[in-house]
Structures are given as C-alpha cells and as structure tokens.
Amino acid sequence: MRQRAFITLVLGASMLSASLLSTSATAQTLRIALASEPTAVDPHYHELTPNNALAAHIFDNLVLQDENQALKPGLATSWENDGKNRWTFKLRQGVKFTNGQSFGAQDVVFTFCRTLKNETKVSDSFADVTSNFAKVETPDASTLVIETKVPEPLLPNLLSSLPILSASIVQHGEISYDVAKNCGVTGPWPAVSNFNDGTMAIGTGPYKLKSYVRGSAIELERNPDYWGGAQPWATVRFLPVTNAGPRLAGLLAGDYDVIENPAARDLARIKSDKRFGSVITPSTRIVYFQLDVARDESPFVKAPDGKNPLKDARVRKAMSLAIDREAIVKRIMDGAAEPAYQYLPTGMFGTLPNPPKLAYDPAAAKKLLAEAGYPNGFQLTLSSTNDRYINDSQITQAVAQYLTQIGIKAEVDAMTRAIYFPRRAKKEFSVAIGGWGSATGEAASFLRQWPPTPNEAKTLGGSNYGGYKNDEFDKVIRAAVSELDDKKRAELLQQGMKLVLDDGAFIPLHFESGIWAFKSELSVAGRADQYMLAMSVKPAK
Incomplete structure (x- = not known):
C-alpha cells in the first residue's frame, strides 16, 4: 500500500561538522521573520500550518515526513496493517522528553486522549483522527496497537501531523485509552495557557x-539530547512580520537570516544581490472560498427577496464564472501560484486527470444570476484573514471587485487570523476564505475535512462551516476513506471531487507556492x- 505524509524534516548529526559550526556566527543564532505568526505553542490548539511548524521544533510525531511528503520513521520505527482495521506501531527506545522522562507507549495513549479532552481547542483539530479509534492497546512499553472503528488506509499519514505529549505533564494513574474514565488522568487536562507559558511545552523534538x-x-x-542529533543552531528566534515589505527590508538590512514569503515581485531584486538566495517550492495548498449554502437567512447576505441566494447552485456558478483566476495569479500572486480547477493539483492521488477549466465569463455569470431571480444582484460580504495566506486580503478585494462587476455588491471584512478562525468555527460568515494543504498527498485530505456532512464520530466534515450537504457525496466519501484498495479509492475520490466541484459550494482560486529568501x-x-x-x-558549504 502506498504511504504518503505530512512533512517534518529532521537534520541528522551527520549533516553537521565542526567547521560549519565555527565558521559562521549565524550557526549560533538563527533569526527567522515569519509571514504568519503561530497562534499558540499548544500543538493541539488549532491545526494551522504556522502552529504545526512551530510544534515540529518542540514535539515529535510517531511518523515524520520529508520535504517531498515521503513517510519516514519518527517516534515509531515501523508500522504495519493487518489488511483490515488493526495497525501495529513499534516505538523508538531510548528517547527522553526535555524534562528527563523516558518516552513510551503510555505517552502516545495520553496524547490520543488529550485530543478528545481538549477544552481550549479552536476546532476539532486532530480529534477527527482519534475519534476513529475503537481500541488502543500497549502490549509493552515499545508497542502500540490501534484498532480503528472503520478501516483507515492512511493512518500513518494522519499520525504524521499529531505531536506527541508527555503524560508526565498531568497527574494520572494507569494510562489507558478509556475516554469515558478520563484515560486514567486524575488531575486537570492541559489548557492552551499551560503550553504558552512553557510549563507543559515538554517534547522530544530538536528544540x-x-x-x-x-x-x-x-x-x-537547542535540545542537546535530541534522539536525531543536535541541530546547528544554539538559538532560534522567530519574529512575526506580517507585511512583506518590512520582512524584505529586514533581510536586506541584516536583521533577519531567513524570511518566508517575500513578495514574488521582489525575487528579481533578491536574485540580483549576491548576498542572498531564494527558493520557490510548489505546494498543495488550495486557496478557496467556502459559501454558506444551508441557512435560509445568512448573516452577511442581503437579497431583495429576503432569501439566501447562495443556496442556489446557479448563483454559486455565477460567482465562480465572475472570477479571473489567471489574472489573480499573474497580478496579485506575481506568478508564484497556479490557477486551481480542483482541490488538489492535477496528477496527485484521487484527482481528476483532466479537470475542466473554470472559465472567466462575466456575461454568462450575469445570465445565470438573472435566471436565478437576481438580475440586479444582491449584497454580500466576503470575510477574510489579512495575515494568514499569501496576499489574502488583496485576493479577497479582487474577488469582491469581480463580483461587483456582475451585479453582486460585494464588500470585504478582513481581520487578523486570531479573530477570524474562531469566528469561522462558530459559522458566523456567509462567504469565508480558506486555505488547505493536503496532509496525506491525496484528494481525501480536503474531501474528508470540508464538504462532508459531519458524522457522529467527528471523523468527517470537521470544517464544514457552510452547512454543505450532498447525500450522494457523503455516500462516496464514506466509502473512499475506508477503502484499502488504492485503485478503488482513487476512483471514489475522483467521483467525490466532481460532485463537490459541480455543486460550487467551495470555489477554488489557486494553489500557493512557498517562497523563502535568505542570506x-x-x-x-x-x-x-x-x-x-x-x-x-x-550553513552553506
């Protein structure tokens, strides 16, 4: 069975040398300017890319990924499936947490339980994985056996994004996967504040x-006892600089060693200066808009008939036709993106081999609006972050202008992600920007998280904030996520992809590229x- 994964790159001791550590002052302190600041140190607080990236420094996962999304051993050295719904993981021995406690199977069980007992989380981050666990057994300190309620072909991939905590951070008796009995925890469960103040930020990671x-x-x-070998940087400083201009200025002035997401238009300037280098890496992150298609009265929609026009598929298609994706990629993203015609780049597992191009056709959009009963349009507010995705507020402004050109009087409400994401989780928006990078390298990553009707086990539809419901799609995705045969699963995912695209409740825009500039x-x-x-x-050689 093919295994895919979420990325955590670990540089081993073999990559270090005394000469590197002694020839560069930056080998002691590394200063990184972030485009988007993590919202918490708590690795289970909210499954966002900045949060996951920070967690990867302090905590480890059972399974790791390299920069190409290939799985590699982490705190688990091997894993195997019985062909049904039973997985066995062999755990790495001799690993210690930064408080000196030894790592073992009970720490993994405690971590699984905490994802289900996390009262300060923003959304059901990671609970969509552990909710599928029927039984977790620990025959010995270095063996973990997980029995899922339904077959989960991608369990190692999914666990590659789940940071492991130490059970020693709480009061407990014998730890067991018995959620009804609090898993053996006798004291309070950790809160986000306990991690942010450093008290419970205890991991096995490189820092x-x-x-x-x-x-x-x-x-x-630096964690000198890290099992993967000491890192070259004694200290790492992450500094949030949400505006691309100051990030570049800081790099040019020598204040930062590395910056993420410089404006693509500035890459020529960086490349022409021998003091700096840069790298652009295509990503699987889809940027899109999620529409409220469930409520009869949506909070940020005003139509002449008093209804919610977003419930009409013709209106949703008109909105998609109104958007010039190629212009957004060229003018706003400066070419450092690709127009999206489905929810994962073509060619990846479960995608449509030849997706139809989502055309830019304002005339056709106006005609559809008239057919839907809105020849003069309606009023709409687009809700967006202004500090999470590359050029997020500018993208939203552009989309608002495109919609206004077909008669939909669109306004933009852009806000910091710390405000935006909790509000979106409470379903306060009518049209909300989103970004999603595939954690598994399969179309299932998006299709199981956003469009499904939420199931009782919370393993599907955890981010269905727009109330989308399609019974045919639900049947397909439920079959796909538990299908162990790759060929059959791919066919089901392609079927599900087409159903969601045709309904238009999630309007894809483009795939981001990751950009880094550095000394x-x-x-x-x-x-x-x-x-x-x-x-x-x-340090460069």
Whole structure:
C-alpha cells in the first residue's frame, strides 16, 4: 500500500561538522521573520500550518515526513496493517522528553486522549483522527496497537501531523485509552495557557521552548539530547512580520537570516544581490472560498427577496464564472501560484486527470444570476484573514471587485487570523476564505475535512462551516476513506471531487507556492507543506 505524509524534516548529526559550526556566527543564532505568526505553542490548539511548524521544533510525531511528503520513521520505527482495521506501531527506545522522562507507549495513549479532552481547542483539530479509534492497546512499553472503528488506509499519514505529549505533564494513574474514565488522568487536562507559558511545552523534538511572547518573538534553544542529533543552531528566534515589505527590508538590512514569503515581485531584486538566495517550492495548498449554502437567512447576505441566494447552485456558478483566476495569479500572486480547477493539483492521488477549466465569463455569470431571480444582484460580504495566506486580503478585494462587476455588491471584512478562525468555527460568515494543504498527498485530505456532512464520530466534515450537504457525496466519501484498495479509492475520490466541484459550494482560486529568501551563507530546503523549519536551514558549504 502506498504511504504518503505530512512533512517534518529532521537534520541528522551527520549533516553537521565542526567547521560549519565555527565558521559562521549565524550557526549560533538563527533569526527567522515569519509571514504568519503561530497562534499558540499548544500543538493541539488549532491545526494551522504556522502552529504545526512551530510544534515540529518542540514535539515529535510517531511518523515524520520529508520535504517531498515521503513517510519516514519518527517516534515509531515501523508500522504495519493487518489488511483490515488493526495497525501495529513499534516505538523508538531510548528517547527522553526535555524534562528527563523516558518516552513510551503510555505517552502516545495520553496524547490520543488529550485530543478528545481538549477544552481550549479552536476546532476539532486532530480529534477527527482519534475519534476513529475503537481500541488502543500497549502490549509493552515499545508497542502500540490501534484498532480503528472503520478501516483507515492512511493512518500513518494522519499520525504524521499529531505531536506527541508527555503524560508526565498531568497527574494520572494507569494510562489507558478509556475516554469515558478520563484515560486514567486524575488531575486537570492541559489548557492552551499551560503550553504558552512553557510549563507543559515538554517534547522530544530538536528544540526546547525558551520564551513565547505573542506579537513579539518566539525563542527556542537547542535540545542537546535530541534522539536525531543536535541541530546547528544554539538559538532560534522567530519574529512575526506580517507585511512583506518590512520582512524584505529586514533581510536586506541584516536583521533577519531567513524570511518566508517575500513578495514574488521582489525575487528579481533578491536574485540580483549576491548576498542572498531564494527558493520557490510548489505546494498543495488550495486557496478557496467556502459559501454558506444551508441557512435560509445568512448573516452577511442581503437579497431583495429576503432569501439566501447562495443556496442556489446557479448563483454559486455565477460567482465562480465572475472570477479571473489567471489574472489573480499573474497580478496579485506575481506568478508564484497556479490557477486551481480542483482541490488538489492535477496528477496527485484521487484527482481528476483532466479537470475542466473554470472559465472567466462575466456575461454568462450575469445570465445565470438573472435566471436565478437576481438580475440586479444582491449584497454580500466576503470575510477574510489579512495575515494568514499569501496576499489574502488583496485576493479577497479582487474577488469582491469581480463580483461587483456582475451585479453582486460585494464588500470585504478582513481581520487578523486570531479573530477570524474562531469566528469561522462558530459559522458566523456567509462567504469565508480558506486555505488547505493536503496532509496525506491525496484528494481525501480536503474531501474528508470540508464538504462532508459531519458524522457522529467527528471523523468527517470537521470544517464544514457552510452547512454543505450532498447525500450522494457523503455516500462516496464514506466509502473512499475506508477503502484499502488504492485503485478503488482513487476512483471514489475522483467521483467525490466532481460532485463537490459541480455543486460550487467551495470555489477554488489557486494553489500557493512557498517562497523563502535568505542570506547566501545559508541553504534552505523548500517544503511542499510550506513549513518554516529551523531544521530546514543549515550553513552553506
């Protein structure tokens, strides 16, 4: 069975040398300017790329991924499936947490339980994976056996994004996967604040948390006992700089060693200066808009008939036809993106081999609006982040202008992601921007998270904030996610992809590329998951 994965690049001790550590001052302190700041140190708080990237420094996962999304051993050295719904993981021995406690199977069980007992999380981050666990057994300290409620062909891939905590951070008796009995935990479960202040930020990763000051800086220090070998950087400082101009200015002035997502228009300037280097890496991140298609009265829609026009498929198609994706890629993304005609780049597992191009046709869009009963359009607000995705607020402004040209009077409400994501989780928006990078390298990553009707086990539809419901799609995706045969699963995913595209409740825009710029004495491995990792940076030879 093919295994795919979420990326966590670990640089081994073999990549280090005394000469590298002694020839560059930056081998002691690495300063990185972030385009989007992590919202918490708590690795289970909210499954966002900036949060996951920070967590990868402090915590480890059972399974890791390289920059090309290939699975590799992490805290688990091997895994196997019985051909049904039973997985056995062999755990790495001799690993210690930064508080000196030894890593073992009970820490993994505690972690699984915490995802289901996390009262301070923003959404059901990671619970969509562990909710499918019927039984978790630990025959010995280095063996973990997971029995899922339904077959899960991608379990190692899914676990490659789940950071492992130490059970020692809570009061407990014998740890067991018995959620009804609190899994053996006798004290309070960890809250996000316990991680942000460093108290419970105890992991087995390559770095330790030194300080976290929201809006100012995150400082890490090297973990000398890391099982994968010591890193070249004694200290790493992450500094949030959400505007591309100041990030570039700081790099040019020598204030930063690495910056993420410089404006594509500035790449020529960077390339012409021998003091700097850059790398562009295509990603699987789809940027799209999710529409409220369920409520009769949507909070940010005003139509002459008092109804919610977004419930009409003709209106949704008109909105898609109104958007010039190629112009957005060229003018706003400066060519560092690709127009999206489905929810994962063509050629990846489960995608349509020849998806129809989503045309730009304002005349056809106006005709559809008239057919739907809105010849004079209606009023609409597009809700967006202004500090999460590359050029997110500019993209939203452009889409609003395109919609206005066909008669939909569109306004933009852009806000910081710290406000936006909790509000979106409460379903407060009518049209909301989103971004999603495939954690598994399969179309199932998007299709199981966003469009399904949420199931009772919470393994599907965890981010269906627009209330989309399609019984035929639900039947297809439920079959796809538990299908162990690759060929059959691919066919089901393609069928599901077409159903969602045809309904238009999720309007795809483009796929982002990850961009990094850095001092020439460094080398940076670009990553398809867009993670900014200190482990991806090393002194150039």
